[in-house]
Amino acid sequence: MAVAGDRLRFFGLGVVVLVLAATSLTELPLEQGAPPPVSDKIPEMIAEIQSGAAEEEAEANANEPGLVALASPCVMRRPRLALGVAQAWRHGFAAATIATEPEQRIAMLDALMATAPDDLSRWRIDIALVEVALRSDNTSEAKRHLENAVRRVVPDTCRADEAFFAAVLAEDRQAATALLARAVEIDPGFWSALEQLALLSAVGTGDDLASCEADAVRTLETVLQLGALAQKDTQFQRLNRALEAMPVNGRSALLRGMILRQTGETDAARSVYQQGLASLGASDCDAILRQGLMGMLTTTLSDT
Numbered sequence: 001m002a003v004a005g006d007r008l009r010f011f012g013l014g015v016v017v018l019v020l021a022a023t024s025l026t027e028l029p030l031e032q033g034a035p036p037p038v039s040d041k042i043p044e045m046i047a048e049i050q051s052g053a054a055e056e057e058a059e060a061n062a063n064e065p066g067l068v069a070l071a072s073p074c075v076m077r078r079p080r081l082a083l084g085v086a087q088a089w090r091h092g093f094a095a096a097t098i099a100t101e102p103e104q105r106i107a108m109l110d111a112l113m114a115t116a117p118d119d120l121s122r123w124r125i126d127i128a129l130v131e132v133a134l135r136s137d138n139t140s141e142a143k144r145h146l147e148n149a150v151r152r153v154v155p156d157t158c159r160a161d162e163a164f165f166a167a168v169l170a171e172d173r174q175a176a177t178a179l180l181a182r183a184v185e186i187d188p189g190f191w192s193a194l195e196q197l198a199l200l201s202a203v204g205t206g207d208d209l210a211s212c213e214a215d216a217v218r219t220l221e222t223v224l225q226l227g228a229l230a231q232k233d234t235q236f237q238r239l240n241r242a243l244e245a246m247p248v249n250g251r252s253a254l255l256r257g258m259i260l261r262q263t264g265e266t267d268a269a270r271s272v273y274q275q276g277l278a279s280l281g282a283s284d285c286d287a288i289l290r291q292g293l294m295g296m297l298t299t300t301l302s303d304t
Contacts, residue, residue: 036284036287037209037284037287037288038287038288038291039209039213039216039288039291039292041213041217042213042216042217042220042288042291042292042295043291043295045217045220045221045295046220046292046295046296046298046299049220049224049296049299050299050302054220054221054224055224055227055228058188058224058225058227058228059228061188061189061225061228062188062189062225062228062229064189066078066079066080067189069189069190069191069229069230070191070192070229070235072161072164072190072191072192073124073127073158073161074154074155074157074158074160074161074187075120075124075158077157077187077189077190078157081120081155081158082120082121082124084117084118085117085118085120085121086117089112089115089116089117089121092108092112093109093112093121093124093125093128095108096108096109096112096128097128102132102135102136105128105132106129106132109125109128109129109132112125113125119152119153119154120152120154120155120158122152123149123152123154123158126145126146126148126149126152127145127149127161127165129141129145130142130145130146130149130165133145134165134168134169139169142165142169143169146162146165146166146169149162150162156186157186157187159186160182160183160184160186160187160190160193161183161190163179163180163182163183163186163193164179164180164183164190164192164193164196166179167179167180167183167193167196173200173203173205174205174206176196176200177197177200177201177205177218180193180196180197180200181197181218183197184197184222184225188225189229191226191229191235194222194225194226194229195222195226195238195239197218197222198218198219198222198223198226198239198255199239199242199243199255201214201215201216201218201219201222201251201255202215202219202243202246202251202252202254202255203246203251204251207283207285208285209284209285209288211285212284212285212288212289213288215251216251216254216288216289216291216292219251219254219255219258219292220254220258220292220296223255223258223259223262224258224262226239226262227262227263230262233263233264236259236262236263239259240259243255243256243259248275248276248279249276249279249280250276250277250279250280250286250289250290250292250293251289252276253272253273253275253276253277253279253293254273254276254289254292254293254296256269256272256276257269257270257272257273257276257293257296257300258296260272261296261299261300261303266300266303269296269300270297270300270301273293273296273297273300274297276289276293277290277293277294277297280293
């Protein structure tokens with residue numbers, strides 16, 4: 001293996017449900033509590049991991065010819081997309097992107113825009129200008145350039161990059177997560193989007209049951225795909241550094257353990273899963289996370 005609201009409005013029905021619920025509660029022993037919540041999606045995902053089906057799918061996504069997973073944006077991940085562009089123009093663009101002063105870089109990119117041979121080349125300049133604006137904390141300029149990029153006619157895979165930068169510009173974690181999930185849906189070989197999606201899922205998008213379940217499943221899926229894309233363990237270093245700043249809890253332990261498993265450190269993964277389980281409380285969210293951690297702990301036992 002390569003290492004790699006809707007808002008529901010209840011009217012009369014709500015009253016009926018409340019009455020029925022109150023009636024049924026009077027028939028139960030007072031000491032009887034509600035059973036802990038369970039997830040259907042997490043056991044399904046664990047089963048796919050244990051059978052190898054999930055990793056086979058990840059490997060298929062990673063084995064696209066010519067894919068350079070760690071590169072960004074799309075014309076660098078898939079260099080063949082830029083083959084029709086004149087070499088002199090490409091050299092000029094490369095020079096612009098390594099200019100040290102932002103003002104100089106912007107001036108060079110603006111000049112290149114005037115001679116860009118096609119929409120894909122213009123799109124690439126738009127994305128470079130988005131990056132310059134983000135480094136300067138100029139979000140209004142970044143949004144303007146991203147809007148220009150969205151209007152270009154480009155290969156569908158490049159829309160993943162637009163979703164990625166929209167996630168960077170998003171004002172809340174839930175919106176950013178949805179946009180990153182969209183980027184990965186468009187391009188499963190997009191390392192940076194997968195990496196950020198894994199981190200946001202480990203931080204958590206909410207404490208309700210649906211959010212906890214979605215976060216856990218995304219963590220499993222993204223790390224599997226990263227493991228398939230990575231050619232060496234060191235490619236996980238940036239993700240590991242980000243994890244060092246996170247407290248050990250059920251969410252972060254799921255991510256840490258998955259990375260360790262992907263890099264062949266099974267015993268360490270098992271220890272991290274156990275630490276994560278020990279950190280869990282009695283909340284419904286923790287019950288969902290417990291399913292994921294227990295499932296992966298069992299999986300590591302079968303790995304050896």
